[in-house]
Amino acid sequence: MKEYIKKIDGGVTAAKGFKAAAHAAGIKYKGRDDMALIFSDAPCVTAGTFTTNNVKAAPVIWDMQVIRNGAGCRAVVVNSGIANAATGKAGMEICEKTAEAMSSLYGGSRDGVLVASTGVIGMQIDAGRITAGCGELYKKLSDSREAGEAAARAIMTTDTHKKESAVELTLSGGSTVRIGAMTKGSGMIHPNMCTMLGFVTTDADIDRTLLQKALTSVVDDTFNMISVDGDTSTNDTYVVLANSLAGNPRIETEEEDYERFREALFVVSEDLAKQMAGDGEGATSLFECRVCGARSVTDAKQLSKSVIGSSLCKAAIFGHDSNFGRFLCALGYSGVSFDPEQVDIWYESAAGKMHIVHNGMGTGYDEEEATRLLSEDKITVLVDMHMGEAEATAWGCDLSYDYVKINADYRS
Amino acid sequence: MKEYIKKIDGGVTAAKGFKAAAHAAGIKYKGRDDMALIFSDAPCVTAGTFTTNNVKAAPVIWDMQVIRNGAGCRAVVVNSGIANAATGKAGMEICEKTAEAMSSLYGGSRDGVLVASTGVIGMQIDAGRITAGCGELYKKLSDSREAGEAAARAIMTTDTHKKESAVELTLSGGSTVRIGAMTKGSGMIHPNMCTMLGFVTTDADIDRTLLQKALTSVVDDTFNMISVDGDTSTNDTYVVLANSLAGNPRIETEEEDYERFREALFVVSEDLAKQMAGDGEGATSLFECRVCGARSVTDAKQLSKSVIGSSLCKAAIFGHDSNFGRFLCALGYSGVSFDPEQVDIWYESAAGKMHIVHNGMGTGYDEEEATRLLSEDKITVLVDMHMGEAEATAWGCDLSYDYVKINADYRS
Numbered sequence: 001m002k003e004y005i006k007k008i009d010g011g012v013t014a015a016k017g018f019k020a021a022a023h024a025a026g027i028k029y030k031g032r033d034d035m036a037l038i039f040s041d042a043p044c045v046t047a048g049t050f051t052t053n054n055v056k057a058a059p060v061i062w063d064m065q066v067i068r069n070g071a072g073c074r075a076v077v078v079n080s081g082i083a084n085a086a087t088g089k090a091g092m093e094i095c096e097k098t099a100e101a102m103s104s105l106y107g108g109s110r111d112g113v114l115v116a117s118t119g120v121i122g123m124q125i126d127a128g129r130i131t132a133g134c135g136e137l138y139k140k141l142s143d144s145r146e147a148g149e150a151a152a153r154a155i156m157t158t159d160t161h162k163k164e165s166a167v168e169l170t171l172s173g174g175s176t177v178r179i180g181a182m183t184k185g186s187g188m189i190h191p192n193m194c195t196m197l198g199f200v201t202t203d204a205d206i207d208r209t210l211l212q213k214a215l216t217s218v219v220d221d222t223f224n225m226i227s228v229d230g231d232t233s234t235n236d237t238y239v240v241l242a243n244s245l246a247g248n249p250r251i252e253t254e255e256e257d258y259e260r261f262r263e264a265l266f267v268v269s270e271d272l273a274k275q276m277a278g279d280g281e282g283a284t285s286l287f288e289c290r291v292c293g294a295r296s297v298t299d300a301k302q303l304s305k306s307v308i309g310s311s312l313c314k315a316a317i318f319g320h321d322s323n324f325g326r327f328l329c330a331l332g333y334s335g336v337s338f339d340p341e342q343v344d345i346w347y348e349s350a351a352g353k354m355h356i357v358h359n360g361m362g363t364g365y366d367e368e369e370a371t372r373l374l375s376e377d378k379i380t381v382l383v384d385m386h387m388g389e390a391e392a393t394a395w396g397c398d399l400s401y402d403y404v405k406i407n408a409d410y411r412s
Numbered sequence: 413m414k415e416y417i418k419k420i421d422g423g424v425t426a427a428k429g430f431k432a433a434a435h436a437a438g439i440k441y442k443g444r445d446d447m448a449l450i451f452s453d454a455p456c457v458t459a460g461t462f463t464t465n466n467v468k469a470a471p472v473i474w475d476m477q478v479i480r481n482g483a484g485c486r487a488v489v490v491n492s493g494i495a496n497a498a499t500g501k502a503g504m505e506i507c508e509k510t511a512e513a514m515s516s517l518y519g520g521s522r523d524g525v526l527v528a529s530t531g532v533i534g535m536q537i538d539a540g541r542i543t544a545g546c547g548e549l550y551k552k553l554s555d556s557r558e559a560g561e562a563a564a565r566a567i568m569t570t571d572t573h574k575k576e577s578a579v580e581l582t583l584s585g586g587s588t589v590r591i592g593a594m595t596k597g598s599g600m601i602h603p604n605m606c607t608m609l610g611f612v613t614t615d616a617d618i619d620r621t622l623l624q625k626a627l628t629s630v631v632d633d634t635f636n637m638i639s640v641d642g643d644t645s646t647n648d649t650y651v652v653l654a655n656s657l658a659g660n661p662r663i664e665t666e667e668e669d670y671e672r673f674r675e676a677l678f679v680v681s682e683d684l685a686k687q688m689a690g691d692g693e694g695a696t697s698l699f700e701c702r703v704c705g706a707r708s709v710t711d712a713k714q715l716s717k718s719v720i721g722s723s724l725c726k727a728a729i730f731g732h733d734s735n736f737g738r739f740l741c742a743l744g745y746s747g748v749s750f751d752p753e754q755v756d757i758w759y760e761s762a763a764g765k766m767h768i769v770h771n772g773m774g775t776g777y778d779e780e781e782a783t784r785l786l787s788e789d790k791i792t793v794l795v796d797m798h799m800g801e802a803e804a805t806a807w808g809c810d811l812s813y814d815y816v817k818i819n820a821d822y823r824s
Contacts (some may be wrong), residue, residue: 325533
């Protein structure tokens with residue numbers, strides 16, 4: 001990591017002027033927080049990427065409008081439990097009512113409120129509960145570390161732990177800005193353009209177009225490179241709010257400070273993407289595939305995603321079984337053309353590194369040793385295609401009994 | 413089914429002049445048949461479709477040459493246990509030696525022998541065992557029903573039962589021909605151009621180009637419409653051998669008799685494709701998705717395959733859980749553009765038929781009743797897109813604990 005980027009403990013309240021809150025509104029879950037609010041003391045410029053699923057949840061459609069309009073945004077209201085997808089006109093009305101309830105609390109316009117939902121598709125959210133929840137959230141707002149943590153927990157569904165990340169960035173002129181974020185996501189994770197719910201707050205002063213540009217480029221190499229189950233959700237949302245309260249010289253051109261900001265956003269996003277992949281439903285390990293020696297980055301991405309997306313590769317990782325033919329097979333059906341007799345594969349984990357395939361054939365490695373490597377909680381499969389200089393990394397998780405268990409009866 | 417097509421009990425020995433045999437050659441499995449031979453009394457014209465995986469097993473490369481050369485083919489030698497994939501030059505030599513051993517037994521050319529393998533990728537086959545196996549198989553050849561059954565069992569890997577199908581077809585002039593077939597396949601099933609191992613024998617007299625044309629068109633609507641786990645194998649092979657011993661007027665033009673033959677081949681192939689999907693690794697049910705009202709057949713295929721390929725839809729079927737949002741979600745990320753608020757969905761099984769989604773939203777159906785429908789061993793999800801007239805059907809299976817169990821430790 002570059003010397004001007006420093007990881008710090010924190011989440012959405014790490015940057016100046018951002019507050020958060022969590023509340024148990026009884027949307028669907030009992031006895032736990034299921035609503036979260038992010039609030040900025042000053043109007044923000046915003047950028048976002050959203051699901052490419054043709055079936056878009058109502059909050060996704062709402063947020064796309066809010067971001068397109070570009071009115072100074074102040075608040076993000078999130079609920080877990082119900083996705084508000086496949087809910088027709090009634091679903092859009094819930095978004096409007098939520099934004100109205102929230103904006104009336106601080107005396108702003110409803111166009112300045114982003115909303116997001118995650119949970120079961122096809123159920124309606126109770127309007128009374130969600131608007132009452134807005135009032136409670138607003139009362140509880142705090143810029144404390146704990147408020148950020150509580151918000152990160154409130155947006156979880158099948159996640160087993162909260163996901164936060166934050167950095168402090170020093171710009172070329174010496175001013176510092178902060179970027180903090182939280183995400184949720186564990187199943188229905190196969191981002192395409194963006195993934196799951198993710199919220200980034202920053203006190204940087206940055207041009208709106210550049211903010212969107214940085215976000216889009218970062219998402220391509222982070223959230224778009226993870227997969228839990230190949231299912232692209234109806235609700236994927238990743239948004240950034242920048243309130244300019246750091247007072248840095250405004251980032252208005254694609255020069256040094258833009259690059260630094262982009263890198264810092266990358267660090268936060270990659271951190272969260274890996275946290276999400278490793279916490280995939282039922283996962284016992286983070287399964288990383290790094291492909292090098294590809295002809296192009298596009299090829300390298302396609303190859304690495306094919307490996308981490310393969311049910312058979314994922315099941316082999318779960319079984320700590322060095323069935324390397326499955327990795328070759330998944331590379332083979334990725335759609336990228338290559339010479340199978342040039343491929344080399346290594347395993348790497350905390351237990352060591354091992355050469356498994358040379359020129360497309362097994363190296364005659366020690367099976368027990370391979371099993372030992374594959375028994376760690378983070379496994380990397382390194383692939384060298386020997387065709388060029390391009391590389392890419394994708395992240396997934398193993399496929400366990402618990403994935404089936406969680407998803408055979410998610411609604412009850 | 414048309415009146416000129418009649419299902420009959422049988423497999424690869426159903427058509428005139430075809431014999432079969434099975435043998436325990438000890439390739440990898442212990443105490444079970446693991447080699448099969450199909451043999452024709454007369455030279456055959458052949459057609460085939462093969463995996464689109466860039467990593468092609470040696471036997472696939474061998475068979476593509478044999479079929480391209482078009483030398484009168486007499487024999488197909490199959491082994492289970494080892495896939496002979498990712499085996500380099502040594503793997504190609506195994507194919508040559510097998511074909512040589514077999515052809516020398518009946519005094520033919522090695523170009524007339526097709527070979528096929530299925531099992532673990534990356535292991536070498538012992539040449540001595542497989543050539544010795546050829547001798548034993550040739551001695552045991554028989555045209556009995558039992559010989560066909562034994563061959564169908566010998567080629568199984570994780571399959572729980574053999575897969576055979578046969579029909580008798582009456583051509584327009586009154587002559588009858590037979591088509592018999594066997595397939596294997598349970599995991600690594602996501603055909604693209606073709607799937608798994610499948611062997612069709614027919615005594616029809618038919619032009620080689622028309623035979624290939626019929627095969628290709630049939631495979632597109634049958635084997636290319638099934639998926640167990642999204643993994644396209646390195647060994648997919650589906651070949652037809654036609655020995656002309658029925659003595660029918662040769663099928664040389666794309667007229668009435670060609671159409672009848674194509675239909676009969678479709679009946680056999682669809683039957684086997686559904687048997688394979690329903691016997692997917694760990695499967696407890698056959699999961700069918702029929703999409704109608706699509707703008708084009710291509711769209712209908714893409715939509716139906718997206719649903720049966722979704723891990724979340726498959727897990728819901730396993731749990732008998734009417735989580736209809738997952739079906740909408742999978743339609744949405746299929747890549748086909750449509751209006752979600754026009755979509756209707758029904759469940760259909762032996763227990764009845766039920767309207768679940770109307771205009772993109774839940775109908776308020778009875779949940780217990782839905783669970784009862786989803787508890788049958790064949791479930792159909794019917795989708796009407798209300799956009800056009802095109803339709804297609806895809807077949808898969810549910811995702812169970814046993815899929816994970818089988819694949820976490822397949823090699824041991």
